[in-house]
Amino acid sequence: MSRLDDCFAALDAANKKALIPFVTAGDPNADFTLTCMHEMVQAGANIIELGVPFSDPMSDGPVIQKASERALAAGMSLKGVIALVKQFRKTDQKTPLILMGYLNPIEFMGYERFAEKASQAGVDGVLTVDIPPEESADLIAAYEKHALAPIFLLSPTSNETRIKKIAAVAKGYIYYVSLKGVTGAGHLELGDVEQKVRQIKQHTALPIAVGFGVKNSDIAANIAKISDAVVVGSALINCITDHAGNEQHGREAIDDLLVGMRTAMDAVPRD
Amino acid sequence: MATSNNKRAQATVHGYNLPDEAGHFGPYGGLFVAETLMESIEELNEAYVKFMQDPEFLAELDADLQDYVGRPSPIYHAQRLSKEIGGAQVYLKREDLNHTGAHKINNTVGQALLAKRMGKTRIIAETGAGQHGVATATVAARLGLECVVYMGAEDIQRQSPNVYRMRLLGATVVPVVSGSQTLKDALSEALRDWVTNIDNTYYIIGTVAGPHPYPAMVRDFQTIIGREGREQMLNKTGALPNALVACVGGGSNAIGLFHPFIEDDGVKIYGVEAAGLGVETGKHSAPLCAGKPGVLHGNRTYLMADEDGAIIETHSISAGLDYPAVGPEHSWLKDIGRAQYVNITDDEALAAFHQLTRVEGIIPALESSHAVAYATKLAKTMDKEETILVCLSGRGDKDIFTIAKIEGIEL
Ligand SMILES: Cc1ncc(COP(=O)(O)O)c(C=O)c1O
Numbered sequence A: 001m002s003r004l005d006d007c008f009a010a011l012d013a014a015n016k017k018a019l020i021p022f023v024t025a026g027d028p029n030a031d032f033t034l035t036c037m038h039e040m041v042q043a044g045a046n047i048i049e050l051g052v053p054f055s056d057p058m059s060d061g062p063v064i065q066k067a068s069e070r071a072l073a074a075g076m077s078l079k080g081v082i083a084l085v086k087q088f089r090k091t092d093q094k095t096p097l098i099l100m101g102y103l104n105p106i107e108f109m110g111y112e113r114f115a116e117k118a119s120q121a122g123v124d125g126v127l128t129v130d131i132p133p134e135e136s137a138d139l140i141a142a143y144e145k146h147a148l149a150p151i152f153l154l155s156p157t158s159n160e161t162r163i164k165k166i167a168a169v170a171k172g173y174i175y176y177v178s179l180k181g182v183t184g185a186g187h188l189e190l191g192d193v194e195q196k197v198r199q200i201k202q203h204t205a206l207p208i209a210v211g212f213g214v215k216n217s218d219i220a221a222n223i224a225k226i227s228d229a230v231v232v233g234s235a236l237i238n239c240i241t242d243h244a245g246n247e248q249h250g251r252e253a254i255d256d257l258l259v260g261m262r263t264a265m266d267a268v269p270r271d
Numbered sequence B: 001m002a003t004s005n006n007k008r009a010q011a012t013v014h015g016y017n018l019p020d021e022a023g024h025f026g027p028y029g030g031l032f033v034a035e036t037l038m039e040s041i042e043e044l045n046e047a048y049v050k051f052m053q054d055p056e057f058l059a060e061l062d063a064d065l066q067d068y069v070g071r072p073s074p075i076y077h078a079q080r081l082s083k084e085i086g087g088a089q090v091y092l093k094r095e096d097l098n099h100t101g102a103h104k105i106n107n108t109v110g111q112a113l114l115a116k117r118m119g120k121t122r123i124i125a126e127t128g129a130g131q132h133g134v135a136t137a138t139v140a141a142r143l144g145l146e147c148v149v150y151m152g153a154e155d156i157q158r159q160s161p162n163v164y165r166m167r168l169l170g171a172t173v174v175p176v177v178s179g180s181q182t183l184k185d186a187l188s189e190a191l192r193d194w195v196t197n198i199d200n201t202y203y204i205i206g207t208v209a210g211p212h213p214y215p216a217m218v219r220d221f222q223t224i225i226g227r228e229g230r231e232q233m234l235n236k237t238g239a240l241p242n243a244l245v246a247c248v249g250g251g252s253n254a255i256g257l258f259h260p261f262i263e264d265d266g267v268k269i270y271g272v273e274a275a276g277l278g279v280e281t282g283k284h285s286a287p288l289c290a291g292k293p294g295v296l297h298g299n300r301t302y303l304m305a306d307e308d309g310a311i312i313e314t315h316s317i318s319a320g321l322d323y324p325a326v327g328p329e330h331s332w333l334k335d336i337g338r339a340q341y342v343n344i345t346d347d348e349a350l351a352a353f354h355q356l357t358r359v360e361g362i363i364p365a366l367e368s369s370h371a372v373a374y375a376t377k378l379a380k381t382m383d384k385e386e387t388i389l390v391c392l393s394g395r396g397d398k399d400i401f402t403i404a405k406i407e408g409i410e411l
Helices: A003-013 A030-042 A062-073 A078-089 A103-109 A111-121 A137-145 A160-169 A190-201 A217-226 A234-242 A247-266 B035-051 B055-069 B079-085 B104-117 B131-143 B153-158 B160-168 B183-196 B214-222 B224-237 B252-261 B328-335 B346-360 B366-380 B397-406
Strands: A018-024 A048-051 A097-101 A125-128 A149-154 A174-177 A208-211 A229-232 B075-077 B089-094 B122-127 B146-152 B172-176 B201-203 B243-247 B268-276 B292-296 B299-303 B340-345 B387-392
Touching: A003 A018, A018 A030, A018 A062, A018 A208, A018 A234, A018 A247, A030 A048, A030 A078, A030 A247, A048 A062, A048 A078, A062 A234, A078 A097, A078 A103, A078 A111, A097 A149, A103 A111, A103 A125, A103 B292, A111 A137, A137 A149, A149 A160, A149 B035, A160 A190, A160 B035, A174 A190, A190 A208, A190 A217, A217 A229, A217 A247, A229 A247, A234 A247, B035 B104, B035 B183, B055 B104, B075 B224, B079 B089, B079 B346, B079 B366, B089 B224, B089 B366, B104 B122, B104 B131, B104 B201, B104 B214, B104 B252, B122 B131, B122 B183, B131 B146, B131 B160, B146 B153, B146 B183, B153 B160, B153 B172, B160 B172, B160 B397, B172 B183, B183 B201, B214 B224, B214 B252, B214 B328, B224 B252, B224 B387, B243 B252, B243 B366, B252 B268, B252 B328, B252 B387, B268 B328, B268 B346, B268 B366, B299 B328, B328 B340, B340 B346, B340 B366, B346 B366, B346 B397, B366 B387, B366 B397
Parallel strands: A018 A048, A018 A229, A048 A097, A097 A125, A125 A149, A149 A174, A174 A208, A208 A229, B089 B387, B122 B146, B122 B201, B146 B172, B243 B268, B243 B387, B268 B340
Antiparallel strands: B075 B089, B292 B299
């Protein structure tokens, strides 16, 4: 069993939903991210999505764009993210780690080389925003060889055909983007999300994570009711920028937000 | 630096029929976007396939190109320039005479008609030099559609006449302050707008970049340049030109000229990239000459990035060539050897700008000046009986402030 499958099985047994924080690796520096990752696990995170900073993050709103710019300015790169994962794994062999980013850095490293290095370092899955399944055959083959889960997005506009297409190749979990727009954008409609998650579940046994627009504990708890996992990103990065200049306060703000979400999610009655 | 291999043979190509159904030109092109955009792109692709075979749509397009854009644009034998160079005869395809002053309008007229057919009420665009922004704002005004143009904050500075023109036309110009604040960032920002407003919004990309079907569709709207030029050369000179020359930013005027000649074995094809301060200095915009393949803005193509795959900043005196990637079809034509990609520095382009202005009374856009500069180099290596057809993609009115500034003149 993979770390990801173990994680979801254990949560299931405990009647809990996964809390998945997203932070951009290297924002504002690599040491911060490493400490933050361990603290987020303490605060109740089950899986961590690490953003690989890219110069042209086309699907991200201003918050994650700025985070990427800060991380790149601090010298972070795909190689650097893999090194960070290796560091993290020295003391945590259990928490699944997902890399999330754009294709070009992986193209430049080479699919096979990337898959091998990422897997050796302890990465469990990779979500590449700008590669749909139609273009993914070679990448998926490389992931398969190195036991990495290809994680895919589905969106409010994904029709039945696309849901099937993605369900056929995805592993680990499916990431449902809760609204039309970029990361950190506006307002998510719970009713619509619930309906779509139900539709997706007719085509896959994989857990469904919901993200984009999860800003506070209330939304996290409501999303937990209708999905298997809650992803929170921009709200955490705001904690870093709100406390720019004081890294410890930034991390504490992240921990507080996650503890609040964890508590609210666990308080949701189960059937 | 490129003149040394002018005489290099170029490959012959027959039965050229690209892209394939999924938008691939060999390994290039394709559809590399987030799932959040897939539905809009599928919708666009269906409309594009449908209307490009619809006689009524094509008739309306033809009428607009004739009565609104002012087509056909003439070809002009630049006799004094040819004489001054002392080599091949240079002919200019006068896209500078189009309404709004550049080839960009060929594409915006077509895509705006498509947007209207698709029932979209809001148009967005990215722009670098502002030519595509102006061309988009123009057709939006004419069709009564809301128009938002994304433009890098730096480009807004250096192309202020076009910014004012867009505002006069009723468009909202949004400064883009992310990244390098130039064309690539404007394109990213337009994609973000599109994904947020997909229900009512049509995105008119200004060049043969972006995800499929844009590279094919924009090309199809721009091949009017080459189709006319081919016939005009036959009428005027009794033969096809020996060589074609066009500047390459994203590559739309170039592919528009080149495409109808791809299977004409005797016609050599030269795409001219911006060498900026010189390719060897790293301060340039020449991905085909000095980049490597990667994925940006929805397609696989040659691009400029550091070893970790981060896109690097480009430089060119001309805002319209200041883009780190290039249309995927050019990447393919380069790899198969059908076209040759060369480069021209800022200084060479400036010299050509002045030469054409003085000798022929035609003020070219700085972008087009790159093509003129290479054509003069190439002409010198050819016989007097031979001909070169150059795409004069736009006029230089928008650039006079840039030129004056370089020469220390305050306007
Ligand atoms: C006059 C002119 N020529 C050329 C270009 C470059 O674009 P493309 O390579 O798509 O023709 C531009 C872009 O703004 C332009 O304004």
